[in-house]
Amino acid sequence: MTTDRLATVTDGATTTGRLGSGDTGAPSTRRARGIRPTAREPRPVADRGTLTGTGRLLRFMLRRDRIRLPSWTLGLTALLAYFANALQLVFPTAADLEAFSAFSSNPAAALLMGPGFGDAEPTLAVFLTSTYGLYLIIGAALMSILTVVRHTRLEEQSGRAELVRANVIGRHAPLTAALVMAALMNVVVAMLMTLLLIGLGFDPAGSAVFGASVGAAGLAFAGITATTVQLTSFPRTASGIAGAVLGAAFLVRGLGDMSTAQGGDLGWLTWLSPIGWSQQAAPFIDDAWWALAISIGCFALFAALGYALAARRDLAAGLVAPRRGHASAPAWLSSPFALAVRLQRASLIGWTASLFAGGIVYGAFTQAMLEGFADAPPELLVLFGGEEDLLTGYLGMMGLLFALTSTIYAILAMQSVKSEETDGRTEAVLAASVGRPGWLGSWLAATALGVVLLLVSAGLGTAIGAAVSTGEGELFGDVFLGHVAHAPAVWVTLAIAAALYGAVPRLVALTWFVFGYAFLLGFFGPLLDAPDWAVDLSPFEHIGEYPGEELSGVAIMVLTGIAAALGAASLALFRRRDLITA
Structure with missing residues (x-):
């Protein structure tokens, strides 16, 4: 009578036994029955160290x-x-x-x-x-x-x-x-x-x-x-x-x-x-x-x-269990835009609260900054537009700071949509009645609106803090506008990240170089006397740091147009490439 052998592999250890014979496959049992081992006995799983490998x-x-x-x-x-x-x-x-x-x-x-x-x-x-x-x-x-x-x-x-x-x-x-x-x-x-x-x-x-x-x-x-x-x-x-x-x-x-x-x-x-x-x-x-x-x-x-x-x-799993979801999805989640908003909701809430708190803090220090910079050297005052009006120069610089901070959110959002694709969830969305332009366009729209929300939150915080600190309530509107006006520059960076994602997803990380360059030119370019052509390469250097500088309506429209063109290009590029599902 012939017998079948069953090989079972469990966590790196291999055991061999006979079906129907009651053989446990233990090494000592096989040696007692004269079964010659064909390979070195593996180390038992219990002996495996926690740092192995x-x-x-x-x-x-x-x-x-x-x-x-x-x-x-x-x-x-x-x-x-x-x-x-x-x-x-x-x-x-x-x-x-x-x-x-x-x-x-x-x-x-x-x-x-x-x-x-x-x-x-x-x-x-x-x-x-x-x-x-x-x-x-x-x-x-x-x-x-x-x-x-x-x-x-x-x-x-x-x-x-x-x-x-x-x-x-x-x-x-x-x-x-x-x-x-x-x-x-x-x-x-x-x-x-x-x-x-x-x-x-x-x-x-x-x-x-x-x-x-x-x-x-x-x-x-x-x-x-x-x-x-x-x-x-x-x-x-x-x-x-x-x-x-x-x-x-x-x-x-x-x-x-x-x-x-x-x-x-x-x-x-x-x-x-x-x-x-x-x-x-x-x-x-x-x-x-x-x-x-x-x-x-x-x-x-x-x-x-x-x-x-x-x-x-x-x-x-995490030690903090995620909140249980509903048994069925609400009707408002039936569109790709609603899904994009839902996926970004938690991070957007955290970023909004953080930027509002940061705006309050930096705005509250406005008066202290003015007193501290009263005797600052001219080389440093150039960061705030010179000695003519340190108050508006400082508040304009805060608008640039929070615009660059919002850019971090935009880049992370594009890396998140990349993760949605590599983890296989985008494929499930596109298997329904959602086209590729609809999905990526919805994600871009949700992120762009999220950027506006972040700038509004930061602008409100800074305006409130500055008005209370200085006692000049008329600053509120100018400070708020100076923050929100930077949205087109952030959109351009977002669109660059989207175009890179649409072409080759792994190149999205290159957008961080755009951010680093803009940060370097925005805060240290005047101090280090950067050439004009180098400054002009940054999208954040054209709108103006209002209220310290006049806003450029032409720059706002041009940057918005560039962002729209790059966004459209990203949709076309996304349609022409294969999905990454591994």
């Missing part, structure tokens, strides 16, 4: 991020190189820095730059790191947040993590590999910046402290993100929570530094912020390495918390 996953992540890694690390380093070389041209001698050294100790500078070092001997190295270091630290933090979310929560939502974990992979291997990846990127950034500053002739010790301060801040937010990805099952929410922590860190740090500059009692707030820890290292002044140990401790603490929380949840 970390090295393989890390190599896979390096392969996937072969473009992202150098883009982030070299991009941040190139930004530092640009600042350093431009400042050497603008301030060739120590005498040119004396006014800035004195100005750095006032509350206005403390909010925008960080703790003042007015008593220190003015040097280019001190000015460079204390003024622009804040924005490089924020860049490193964003790099870490996006990297950890990309390789953890996004992998679980797409279903790839389930396939990977079906192999011989430990429970904590994906999170460990993601943290190692983020740490590696921050170490590379720190080393490149250190070598750059040394190559420019700066003190090696101070250069090393500055590079380490940027990397340490990024490492701290990598640990924080390791915790946020355990809380929710959605990548956008996880990155949004981490981004909210970054925003709170910036605000708390600013309040603490402003209080210190004014001789107040709230300077301790600076020590509650990971950004503040890096700035308190004071490169080229104190070289306080010990301050960076707090960032390392923050990374270790939140990473450990992330591991503990990961052990208490199921794969692809």
